[in-house]
Amino acid sequence: MRNTSSLIFILFSFFCFSQENSSSEKLTSYVNPFIGTGGHGHTYPGATMPFGMMQLSPDTRLDGWDGCSGYHYSDEYIYGFSHTHLSGTGVSDYGDVLLMPTNTVNFNNGADASTSSAQVQKGYRAHFSHENEIASPGFYKVLLDDTNIEVELTVSKRSGIHQYTFPKNSKQIVILDLEHRDKVLSSEINVVSKTEISGHRHSDAWAKDQRLFYNIKFSRPYKNLTFLNDKTEGESVKAAFEFDASEGNKLEIKVAISAVDEAGAKKNLESEIGNKTFQQIKNEAETGWEQQLRKIEIETQNDPDSYRDQKTIFYTALYHTMIAPNLYQDVDGRYRGMDLKIHQSNDFENYTVFSLWDTYRAAHPLYTIIEKDRTTDFINSLLVKYDEGGILPIWPLAANYTWCMVGYHAVPVISDAYLKGIRGFDAEKAFTAMKHSAMQDKLGLKSYKEFGFIPVEEESESVSKTLEYAYDDWTIAEMAKAIGKKEDYQLFSERAQHYKNVFDPETKFMRGRFRNTWFAPFDPYEVNFNYTEANSWQYSFYAPQDISGLINLMGGKAEFEKQLDELFTAKNETSGREQADITGLIGQYAHGNEPSHHMAYLYNFVNKPSKTQEKVHQILNEMYQNAPDGISGNEDCGQMSAWYVFSAMGFYPVTPTSNQYIIGTPLFESATINLEDGKKFEISAENLSDTNKYIASAKLNGKPLNRSFIYHSEIMAGGKLVFKMTNKPSKWATKDDEIPKTEITENLIVPAPFIAKGDVAFKNETEITLGVVSDKTDIYYSLNDSDFKKYEQPFTISEETILKTYSEKLPLKPTARNLGKRSPLLETHFYKIDPNLSIALETEYANQYNGGGNNALIDGVHGAMDFRTGAWQGYHDKDLKATVDLGSLKEVKTVSVNFLQDQRSWIFYPSEVSCAVSENGKDFTELPIQKIEAEKPSEDAGIKTIQFEVNKNVQFVKISAKNIGDLPKGHLGYGGKAWLFVDEIEVK
Structure with a gap:
């Protein structure tokens, strides 16, 4: 959105730049750290050094998706200034060790307006205006309106300085809040003297066990010290330091951090800042950024x-x-490893915060041009994470694996650097680590290796994972080729072609394969669990390792160009679930x-x-x-x-x-x-x-x-x-x-066949059509372990059946050594639904969680613990109302229905389930309602079977389940609506 406030912002920014920079020739004068702090940019405006450990910035937001960096331009209050922040992430963390100058001893941050006292309600937060706010590389300045205190911040790599200017004759109080933002596991304040304190803050957020230590030095001794509840350690530690106003209006606070220990933080401060003034550090920061830019x-x-x-x-x-990745090593070379132990590095600098799913695409390739030396450090950092944690990281944060996003994109970062001639790391070890990531069995890789794709029913985001694994595998193949590993080159160049197995030649889109059929109904605009933060439009052009192969799949250059044109001219709306990232x-x-x-x-x-x-x-x-x-x-x-x-x-x-x-x-x-x-x-x-x-x-x-x-x-x-x-x-x-x-x-594969037509759960009979994405390729099939025969035309099945298929491509001139290649063998279980059985749904399920369609609740296929695998039928903010028709009067003993709970994913059990039975479909007998404590907090996924005793002759069974609707207070998604997931109504 572009509006008048943006124009005011631009004019104000120009004024700030011209005021703060004496020479318009300085490139730092062209940096506007406020870009990205609004909308969904998730950046912060505070002071940091290139790839530095400290990010000293104001915190205006305590939680929420648009508060990931701790700051949002639309906010009006500053809670304080903390020393670690993430730039542009989609998940929140950091915000460690908050300091806030104020004029009263008040440990409430002002976020809780439910308290009765006006002063406590206001808390120590302060109103601010963007007109009184300036930011430039390595420097931040703001006036706190409520207290008229001017705050200036600057940094070195691991340390920073706060400079506060208090109004004349006002009280001078600084709040230290170690409880700020994420969950505190342990924290402590150690008083060294009246001008020095140290301590730690260990926390649980995105990084489940982040350990941070600090050292703080005041330019003047404090005269009074007050602890919240007299506690110097624990989960809720806050302190208020009061300084003598008669000793001057300015107060400098020098702060250093360390992931190692308090001694490390102190050494960082002494080495980087020592007796240097605020202006000296500010000048050094600006010089460092100027050289960088x-x-x-x-x-x-x-x-x-x-x-x-x-x-x-x-x-x-x-x-x-x-700004990132961030230095994660003290001046003496010590750092905390992925095993949470302390390690020493004298040969390279260790880094954290690798957003690899994002940055492998362009950021790391940029570093191979302008940051060759640092790229070597980045790769060595990834390799020691492999040594210490047992696997190359996907998204490492503060010595923690977050397992965020898909793929193993440390692999292309390493391969890209090596193929560009960047050395300074152990190539053999790097290749071993790369291959190790690709040979795991988790996150869908077991199926990927066995079938050449990830089935929808086996793993969430199956299409995206298949595509991204295939690209990563190509980069392994390229490095294998460069270092002379022929067998690995063959294996991974074959795996690099697995993208072909999720390409549907009829629609020309990448689609999920659900029990070897195409996930349906299909809508390329639909955002669903088959893709990572995207829909099929946004993943169907992803095979960067074999663009020529993708063009051929789409029917040649003209068809590919046409599909690209349609991508850019299609309606700019998505369907399915809401995905804030799609902008x-x-x-x-x-x-x-x-x-x-x-x-x-x-x-x-x-x-x-x-x-x-x-x-x-x-x-x-x-x-x-x-x-x-x-x-x-x-x-x-x-x-x-x-x-x-x-x-x-x-x-x-x-x-x-x-x-x-x-x-x-x-x-x-x-x-x-x-x-x-x-x-x-x-x-x-x-x-x-x-x-x-x-x-x-x-x-x-x-x-x-x-x-x-x-x-x-x-x-x-x-x-x-x-x-x-x-x-x-x-x-x-x-x-x-x-x-x-x-x-x-080279090493071309034979793609796996797919079921182009046919219902996995059917009544009476279903016609099966097989297909494969490859010219001159034969398909072979077997029914119920019969001999395999060549597929020539569609066939019909009318009973429960196990179908096995594979495809084979013969060379033009077969020889004893070259008999052709086969695809993996695939197996599909076809279920026959009682033809007399039918179901009527009075409420509409979400297509992205259709469970297999209208008959999903009576098809005999049960949902597993992972809701993403496709068997569950999902209702968003809707109750379930379904009536099963048995076709005729039958003696029914019990009726049961299964529900899923995964509160972390917004899925709750129903609050109550009712069952009514009828002989004629008009006059129903209500059975006792069964209630569930659905809103009771739970960290674990679970399946609950609700069973009703019937013991009478009936033809119609009506099931109703009440969705809790509003997510309960205290839930991460409070303010949103709950999902109800149901599967398999069984009548016995």
Whole structure:
């Protein structure tokens, strides 16, 4: 949303920058840390150093999805200033060791308005105004309106300084709150002297066991110290320090943190700050950021207002790529490992906060260009996590595995760096660790290895996991090839083709395979449990390792281009469950979430680079603004910004590990990458304007460049890339030998067959049609362990049946050594429903949890403990009302029905279940209602069977189950609505 408040923000930001920076030439003056603090950007405006351990920033929000960073631009109150924050994540954590200057001893943070006392109700939080707020790299300043206290913050890597200016003759009190934000496991305040305290805070949030230690030094001794409830340690520790106002209005507080111990925090403070003043540390921070931002220098000749905005967006994006991963090691080399033990590193710096599902796409490839040395540290950090924790991490946070997101994307980060010639780590060990991640049996990998895809009924987000595992496997194959491991190369290049097994040739979309049929009914707009934060539109173009293969599956270049066109012109709405991450929609392209990030560049692969240029230009200008909500989705630890940095320069890494960057369109007349070895790679655009967004021609180092991609080696060698721009599509780089390719041509697999038509649960009979995504491939099948025979045409089954199938592809000239290849053997159990049995549903289930359709509750298939596996039928904020018709009068002894509870996923048992029976369908006899304590908190998933005694002849059975509706107070989703999950009404 763009409105007048955004305009005021831009004008105010310009004023702040001009006031705080003496030279407009400083690149730090173009960084606006408030970009992303509004909307769903989830960034914070406070002070940090490049990839630093400390993030000293204001906290304006205590919880909620848009409070993940602790700050949101729409808020009006500051609760205090804590020392750790996450940048752009979709899950909340950190906010450790909060300090807040105030003028009264009050331990209430002001968030609870239910208290009667006005003073306690107000608490120590303070109102603030953005007009009195300034942020720049390494510095933050705000005036607290309620107390008229001015707060300034600055940092070094592991330490920071608070500088408070109190009003003259006012009380000077500082609150230390160790209970702030997430659940405290243990905390402590140790008084060393009247100017020094230390302690720890151990907490449970996203990181289940985060251990943090601190050392705090005051510039003046406190005169009074008050503890909340006289407690210096425990789960609720707060203290108020009062300082003598007669000794001056300014108070400096120096703080250092450590994940190791209090001694480590003290040493960090002494080494980094010591006796240095606030201004000295601020100057050092600004100098450090200036040097960092100089790694890429851009220029543009557009009009002054647009020039400043574009440059501000670019350098803020570059700034955001340099915030995480975060240093996680003390000055003496000690750090806390994934085993929560203390380790020593003298050879590299250890890091945490790797948002790998996001950052493997563009942020880490950017680091391979401008942060080669730090990339080596990143990889060594990942490898020691493998040593200490037993597996490469997926999303490591503060020495904890969070297991967040899908794939094993530490693998492409390592492979991409190695294939680009980055060394400084043990390649053999790295490969062993990469392969180890791929050979696990959890998170769907057991099925993936056995069948070549993950069935819907085996694992949630099965389509996304299959696709992302396949890409990761390709990067393992590429590294295996580079280091001479032939067997591994064959295995993983075969696994890299598993994406073919979730491609439905009829709809041309990636779809879930439910008992070897396609998950149905199918709606590509539907956000459901088959995809990760996306729908089928947003995952059906994901096979970056074999784009040529994907193009062939879709029917060739013309069909692929048509499907891409439809992606960008489709209605910009989704169906199914609400997914806040799906933002920044252009049709069904969702720039606010990472699965879409490569798609605009895919036109290059079908000889239409001008369409890539159009779409990239549109995204650059529409999805990034110099405003608080100027990022179209979660910033995600640098990935959203890395897309912009690359794309604004004119190219993007569609396939990390391929060593290719696909050319889009430059946004600036000039961009210079200052490489670490002193070389420069310059990109310039002649005749560039908002309308001249198309490339007419290009030259690399003075020679014509007639291809729409460049190599990593060409960038790292230094040189000059010159684009000549025009206002209409040209024929530049449109020939077949001028376009990029990623393709798998060796160790080709035979895709697994699928059931194209046929009901897994049927009445009377069902016709079975088999299919396979491969030309000249035969399908063989067996019914109830009969001999396999070649599939020639559809066949019908009328009884409960076990169907086994496989596909086989023979070579043109079979030999004794080459008899062809077979797919994995697949098995499907077909159930026959009593043809006299029927069910009428008075309430509507959610299609994403349809359980198999209208007959799901009487099909004989029972739901498992994991609701995502597809057998459960889900009702959102609705009761279940169903009537089973037995077809005729029958003696019924019992009626039972199963319900699922998984409160962490918003699924609750019904509060009551009723059953009524009837002989004629009109006159029903009510059986005793059974009540359940559905709202009783539970951390465990469970299945409850409700049984009714009938013992009479009936034909109709009516089941009603009452959804609790509003999620109970205290639940994470309080304010939302509950789900009711039911499966299998059994009449005996």
